[in-house]
Amino acid sequence: MKKELRLMKGNEAVAEAAIRAGVDGYFGYPITPQTEIIEYLMEANPAETTGMIVLQAESEIAAINMVYGGAACGKKVMTSSSSPGISLKQEGITYIAGAELPCLIVNVVRGGPGLGTIQPAQSDYFQATKGGGHGDYHLIVLAPASVQEMADFVDLSFELAFKYRNPVMMLSDGAIGQMMEKVYLSPQKERSKTIYDWATTGKPATRERNIITSLDLDPNGQELFNLKLIAKYNLIRENEVRYEEFQIEDAEYLLVAYGTSARVCQKSVQLAREEGIKLGLLRPITLFPFPSKRINELANRVKGMLSVEMSAGQMVEDVLLSVNGKVPVFHFGRMGGIVTTPEEVVECLKSKFIGG
Amino acid sequence: MTEEILIAGFGGQGVLSMGKIMAYSGVMQDMEVSWMPSYGPEMRGGTANVIVIISSERISSPIIKHFDTAIILNQQSMDKFESSVKPGGILIYDGNGITRHPERKDITIYRVDATEEASKMNNPKIFNTIVLGGFLKVKPIIKMENVIKGLKKSLPERYHNLIPINEKAIQRGTEIIKKVS
Numbered sequence: 417m418k419k420e421l422r423l424m425k426g427n428e429a430v431a432e433a434a435i436r437a438g439v440d441g442y443f444g445y446p447i448t449p450q451t452e453i454i455e456y457l458m459e460a461n462p463a464e465t466t467g468m469i470v471l472q473a474e475s476e477i478a479a480i481n482m483v484y485g486g487a488a489c490g491k492k493v494m495t496s497s498s499s500p501g502i503s504l505k506q507e508g509i510t511y512i513a514g515a516e517l518p519c520l521i522v523n524v525v526r527g528g529p530g531l532g533t534i535q536p537a538q539s540d541y542f543q544a545t546k547g548g549g550h551g552d553y554h555l556i557v558l559a560p561a562s563v564q565e566m567a568d569f570v571d572l573s574f575e576l577a578f579k580y581r582n583p584v585m586m587l588s589d590g591a592i593g594q595m596m597e598k599v600y601l602s603p604q605k606e607r608s609k610t611i612y613d614w615a616t617t618g619k620p621a622t623r624e625r626n627i628i629t630s631l632d633l634d635p636n637g638q639e640l641f642n643l644k645l646i647a648k649y650n651l652i653r654e655n656e657v658r659y660e661e662f663q664i665e666d667a668e669y670l671l672v673a674y675g676t677s678a679r680v681c682q683k684s685v686q687l688a689r690e691e692g693i694k695l696g697l698l699r700p701i702t703l704f705p706f707p708s709k710r711i712n713e714l715a716n717r718v719k720g721m722l723s724v725e726m727s728a729g730q731m732v733e734d735v736l737l738s739v740n741g742k743v744p745v746f747h748f749g750r751m752g753g754i755v756t757t758p759e760e761v762v763e764c765l766k767s768k769f770i771g772g
Numbered sequence: 773m774t775e776e777i778l779i780a781g782f783g784g785q786g787v788l789s790m791g792k793i794m795a796y797s798g799v800m801q802d803m804e805v806s807w808m809p810s811y812g813p814e815m816r817g818g819t820a821n822v823i824v825i826i827s828s829e830r831i832s833s834p835i836i837k838h839f840d841t842a843i844i845l846n847q848q849s850m851d852k853f854e855s856s857v858k859p860g861g862i863l864i865y866d867g868n869g870i871t872r873h874p875e876r877k878d879i880t881i882y883r884v885d886a887t888e889e890a891s892k893m894n895n896p897k898i899f900n901t902i903v904l905g906g907f908l909k910v911k912p913i914i915k916m917e918n919v920i921k922g923l924k925k926s927l928p929e930r931y932h933n934l935i936p937i938n939e940k941a942i943q944r945g946t947e948i949i950k951k952v953s
Contacts, residue, residue: 421799423792423795423796423799423805423807423925448811449811533812534811534812535811535812590811591808591834591835594808594809594811595806595807595808595809595834596792596795596805596806596807596808597804597805597806597807597831597834598799598804598805676834676835679832679833679834679835680832680833680835682832682833683832683833683836686832753812755835757835757836757837758832758833758836759837
């Protein structure tokens, strides 16, 4: 079927894609810069078309626990927020990870810490990729870099969430949430009627009731569960790494950047090449699992890497681990809601590597 | 072809919607487009700006600091963005409320007195489409038929009765824009 072309904000694309992906429920609470998601869904009122529930909860904490409940029933459910609101959701998120339930959490990141600013930032990388809440767990983390990917990754997120029974986060930022670009929308999917054998609905007489919990007071049982999670994360690391490369064939230096920074860095690559600097870009699409193996391979070919992120330097730690000392790695990025310019990236690259 | 445009002025002047019409017009012409608004403290303090990129190729960074064309609609924006026009680029401004006119010698400067013209036409709301007309006269990157299609796309259906007056405003803009230096 032909895809429908629209001009949309990234936030609106998430909302429309959620309806079309056959999501059963969205539970949210407004916060800049992602409020268009709930606004769009409320206006679209999909309860009357697909039957999707859209609900503004009384708080972020209520919203994530509604997601927990919906996911326990085997439904396709999601929430969205921005940095301070995502911090509030962390308790629910770790419980969902601990109960091995599928769901989608969208974080349209703004500058922090604290209430910070409403402008774009990438300073929630640690929180998204290293757990965020307490306990040993990982989310699968997808980093969209365009409005098109804001739409496409909704469906992909649910595919991965159900495949691994694991919460998935789309880690976006204020720039991608607020900007408009062309987007090709997938046709409407029907809401799934599948009843999962792990869910708390649809119990036939032939099996025991299912209990969804993240509690196991027996340390041996809990450790076995931790080992099971590790095995799952290793499987995800094995199968689900996604990245995109720009002009790396002859690159002597490599930028590593995701989301908005990756868009900025594409322009930096172009500017550097106009000056005769052979620069390439690797854009991680999955932040967990991180494309460590590929970055390690590229470390054999380039003279150095620059991790560009709108933070004080978070992803750079994963780049350093991946490179494992083979070549120098530096961080560059603006903070506080300021988007790095393509020129600044080239200047930094020159000062670190070329003695400019 | 890539055209990198900044539109900056007061909130309520139709800065963001002018950008939206441009972006939609680009889509109608099968171009790549991006529309990146200010949504932060500036907007809450009364000034608004938007970066529109229209290109025949995939657009890299939607956020840039230097522009082929800057459309400047108040003094604060003039002070902030005159220096952001690329050498050889274009600055278009409305003289209304401007106390310090642009001074750069390495760019081409046009003036479109759209506030005055909109008031003559008894409709202050068409201010932004008059400016858009002026822009299209000096940068005819989109065919007029696609601009009209873009206008229709960006206006909610309940306002479609306003399309003829906006078409007229675009036309008027092309007539009144004049080169300053």
